[in-house]
Every structure is written in C-alpha cells, then in structure tokens.
Amino acid sequence: MESTIVKSVDYNAYFGDNHVVKNVNIEIPRNCVVAVMGPSGCGKTTFLRGINRMHELIPGATAKGKIMLNGEDVMEMHPIFVRLKIGMVFQRPNPFPNLSIYDNVIAGYKLNGIKLPKAEKDKIVELSLTRVALWNEVKDSLNKKGSFLSGGQQQRLCIARAVAMEPEVLLFDEPTSALDPISTSTVEELFHELKKNYTLIIVTHNMQQAARVSDKTAFFYVGELVEYDDTKQMFTNPADIRTQNYITGRFS
Amino acid sequence: MTQLENEIQAVKVEVVSMWNLVESQLQKSRTALLHFDRDLAREVVLKEKRVNAFELKLDRDCEDIFALYCPVAIDLRFLLAVLKINNNLERIGDIAEGICKYIIEAVNDFDQSLFTKTDMTRMFDDSIKILADTRIAFEKEDTILARSIFKRDEVLDNINTNAMARVSECIKADMNVVEDALYILSIIRKLERVGDQSKNIAEEIIFYIEAKVLKHNQDVGTKI
Numbered sequence: 001m002e003s004t005i006v007k008s009v010d011y012n013a014y015f016g017d018n019h020v021v022k023n024v025n026i027e028i029p030r031n032c033v034v035a036v037m038g039p040s041g042c043g044k045t046t047f048l049r050g051i052n053r054m055h056e057l058i059p060g061a062t063a064k065g066k067i068m069l070n071g072e073d074v075m076e077m078h079p080i081f082v083r084l085k086i087g088m089v090f091q092r093p094n095p096f097p098n099l100s101i102y103d104n105v106i107a108g109y110k111l112n113g114i115k116l117p118k119a120e121k122d123k124i125v126e127l128s129l130t131r132v133a134l135w136n137e138v139k140d141s142l143n144k145k146g147s148f149l150s151g152g153q154q155q156r157l158c159i160a161r162a163v164a165m166e167p168e169v170l171l172f173d174e175p176t177s178a179l180d181p182i183s184t185s186t187v188e189e190l191f192h193e194l195k196k197n198y199t200l201i202i203v204t205h206n207m208q209q210a211a212r213v214s215d216k217t218a219f220f221y222v223g224e225l226v227e228y229d230d231t232k233q234m235f236t237n238p239a240d241i242r243t244q245n246y247i248t249g250r251f252s
Numbered sequence: 253m254t255q256l257e258n259e260i261q262a263v264k265v266e267v268v269s270m271w272n273l274v275e276s277q278l279q280k281s282r283t284a285l286l287h288f289d290r291d292l293a294r295e296v297v298l299k300e301k302r303v304n305a306f307e308l309k310l311d312r313d314c315e316d317i318f319a320l321y322c323p324v325a326i327d328l329r330f331l332l333a334v335l336k337i338n339n340n341l342e343r344i345g346d347i348a349e350g351i352c353k354y355i356i357e358a359v360n361d362f363d364q365s366l367f368t369k370t371d372m373t374r375m376f377d378d379s380i381k382i383l384a385d386t387r388i389a390f391e392k393e394d395t396i397l398a399r400s401i402f403k404r405d406e407v408l409d410n411i412n413t414n415a416m417a418r419v420s421e422c423i424k425a426d427m428n429v430v431e432d433a434l435y436i437l438s439i440i441r442k443l444e445r446v447g448d449q450s451k452n453i454a455e456e457i458i459f460y461i462e463a464k465v466l467k468h469n470q471d472v473g474t475k476i
Binding site: 207211248 | 254256257322323324325326327328329463
C-alpha cells in the first residue's frame with residue numbers, strides 16, 4: 001500500500017433531486033483492496049459507478065466534486081479512457097452469451113475497435129485467464145461459448161475480460177452475491193492475487209467477505225461516508241457507533 | 253434483540269453464575285480456614301468439579317458463537333474477554349480448592365493467632381471483596397470500578413511481599429508453629445494469585461468495553 005491511486009474530493013451524486021452520495025472524501029491506496037459496505041440505498045453502488053463515470057449514463061443522474069485517478073480528474077478524461085483504466089465487474093456474471101470464451105476475454109479490444117495480431121490476442125487471452133485462475137480449466141475449450149461455464153467460472157471470465165484491458169483499478173459491485181460458497185471462495189482467493197497488479201474496490205453486502213478480503217473498509221450510511229479505516233480496526237474497534245451497530249447487526 | 257445479542261446475553265448470565273459459584277467457593281474456603289471446618293473444606297473440594305464444568309460449558313458456548321455468528325467489534329471483544337475471564341475464574345476456583353486441601357491434610361488445627369500476625373485474614377477479606385467488585389464491574393460494564401482493582405491488588409502484593417518476614421518472626425518466636433506458619437505462607441501466596449487473576453479479569457473488562465489493552469502495562473496501577 002503506497003501512493004494514492006483514486007481519490008474523491010467532495011464528491012456528491014444525485015438522481016434528479018435525490019442526493020444519494022454526500023460529500024465523500026476518500027483516498028484509495030494503490031494495490032489495495034477496499035471494501036465498501038453499508039445498508040441498501042446508502043449510496044455505495046452509486047459512488048462506485050461514479051468512479052468510472054458510469055453514474056452519468058443514467059438519465060437524470062448528476063455529480064459534483066471530483067474523482068481523481070492518479071491525480072487527474074476523471075471528468076476531464078474521455079469516459080472510454082476512464083473505463084479502460086478502471087474496469088468493472090457486476091453482481092451477476094454477464095459474459096457475452098454468443099461469444100466464445102476466447103472472444104469474451106478480448107471483447108474490450110474488439111468493441112473499442114482495437115485490432116491486434118493473432119499472436120498478441122492469444123497472449124492476452126492466456127495471461128488474462130491465468131490471472132483469474134481460469135486458464136487451466138478452459139484452455140482446451142476456448143472456442144466454447146462463455147455461457148457454458150459455471151456461475152463462478154463465468155464471473156472469473158468477466159474479471160478476465162476486465163483484466164485484459166490492463167486497467168489500473170477494478171471495481172466490483174457485489175461480485176459474489178450470485179455465486180455458491182465454493183465459487184465465492186475461489187473469487188475471494190483471486191482478489192488476493194489480483195491486488196498484486198491492480199487496485200480493487202469492492203461493494204459488498206457480505207461483511208465477512210469484507211473482513212476476509214479487504215485491507216481497508218469504507219462504511220456508507222444515507223449517502224455519507226461514515227467511517228473509512230483499516231479493515232482490522234473497523235471489525236474490532238470501529239470508531240463510529242453507527243459502524244458498530246451495522247457490523248454487529250444492531251442497526252435500526 | 254438479534255439472536256446474537258440473545259446468545260451473548262446468555263453467556264453473560266452464565267459467566268455471572270460461574271462468578272457467584274467461585275466467590276462462594278472462596279468465601280467458604282475462608283470460613284473453613286478460620287473455623288478449621290474440614291467438612292466445609294471437603295464440600296469446597298467437591299464443588300470444584302462444578303467450577304470446571306462451568307469452564308468447559310462456557311468455552312463450548314463461546315466456540316459455538318464464533319462458529320455460527322462470526323461476531324465482530326464489541327461482540328468479538330466480549331467473547332474474547334469471556335474466554336479469558338472464564339480461565340481466570342477457574343484458576344481462582346482451583347485456589348479455593350487448594351486452600352481447602354491444606355485444611356483437610358493438616359494434622360492439627362491452625363494456630364489462629366498467626367492469621368492476624370501475618371495479615372492473612374485481611375488479605376482473604378480483601379481478595380473476596382476484589383473478586384466481588386470485578387463481578388460488579390463486569391455486570392455493570394463499569395470500567396472505573398475495574399480500574400480500581402489495580403490499586404487494590406497492590407495491597408495484596410504488599411502483604412505477600414511482607415509475608416516471609418512476618419512468618420519468620422512467628423517461627424522464631426515459637427518453633428511449635430513451623431508447620432502452621434508454612435501452611436499460612438502458602439495460603440498467602442495463593443491469595444496473592446487471586447489478586448493477580450482479578451487484575452487480569454479487570455484488564456479484560458476494560459478491553460471488552462473500551463477496546464484498550466492494558467496487559468503488561470507497568471503503569472497500569474496509576475491509570476485510574
């Protein structure tokens with residue numbers, strides 16, 4: 001955990017008049033896993049989607065303040081470039097159903113019109129699938145449809161698709177909520193590997209998952225960032241009573 | 253209340269029950285000693301099995317809560333503290349039993365005058381009071397009372413430190429009390445351990461409530 005890679009400065013997000021993220025200031029260190037937790041509707045997913053400018057895709061959605069990536073305001077960058085640098089993985093595995101495993105991995109290049117020689121594509125596919133611990137399982141069936149894989153494998157394929165674009169940051173929105181415990185465990189193990197090369201920001205409802213996988217944890221409540229600290233500290237001695245009530249299940 | 257809160261409440265009730273039993277054991281060992289009541293001493297030795305059973309049950313209950321509820325924050329600290337308090341209480345139970353075994357194995361009644369000369373009676377009374385106050389601190393989550401234990405343990409330490417000299421004086425004055433004096437010295441050593449265990453418990457109470465670790469802190473007695 002060294003320098004800051006993502007930083008929000010007085011970040012606010014709105015859906016029309018609804019103020020869903022309020023004045024969030026947070027610094028995310030490089031090669032760190034940050035868990036974002038909080039009750040439903042607290043603004044954590046909205047904040048996550050603000051980081052790679054997906055929030056603005058929703059009609060009526062606006063934002064104020066800054067999200068900085070390596071010291072540069074993402075609002076001043078091209079959104080496609082932002083999303084190349086900040087990949088995202090969603091709650092349900094969403095591989096392109098008509099594409100092969102191989103094509104799913106390099107879909108980001110195809111969709112952005114980036115043409116690569118076959119050898120380079122092969123290299124990217126192998127490297128990306130290796131990084132998500134899927135290569136050995138699918139190397140002999142790369143031409144099969146991605147949708148034939150199990151739920152856990154599909155989610156890892158989606159992570160491979162994000163990783164293939166060589167992002168710096170990976171955003172995960174409840175990445176294991178649709179997976180069984182074994183697949184969840186595999187993906188969680190993967191987080192530990194991925195953080196060597198990327199910075200991971202994970203929205204999760206599963207507090208034990210936050211405790212297991214993250215270095216730092218942020219707790220959101222009614223749009224505010226209530227507490228942001230080392231995960232060990234948050235789960236043993238949180239500073240704010242609202243955090244304690246939430247993580248101990250006493251929230252009302 | 254959530255199910256976890258119910259479970260934790262049940263553990264708390266159980267700890268207090270164990271505490272009451274251990275206090276009663278210590279109180280009875282005092283009475284048995286002062287009146288040289290071997291029957292009461294035997295009762296304490298028999299009841300030690302109940303203290304042990306409490307310890308095992310509490311260990312199991314805490315283990316179940318860890319496995320089933322994955323407690324965090326204050327709940328986690330509470331259970332960690334209970335595991336240690338449980339162990340400390342069991343040790344105090346052992347001390348009460350040990351004192352009673354001396355009473356059972358001694359050939360003659362102890363010379364009562366040695367009790368006051370060595371300050372043992374006062375030490376026994378203080379030990380029982382300290383143990384009771386740690387229980388009250390636990391029940392009421394009173395860290396001020398818990399902190400007061402540190403100073404009071406020093407009083408027991410002082411009696412223990414001076415015990416050798418006092419016992420020597422008694423022996424020099426009357427060689428017939430050698431055996432009794434040695435028993436009393438051993439009892440004083442044991443009571444000093446009651447103070448230590450109570451101090452450890454007080455540290456755990458503060459850890460659980462305030463998340464402060466006072467263990468191995470040399471200045472702990474002055475931090476009231």
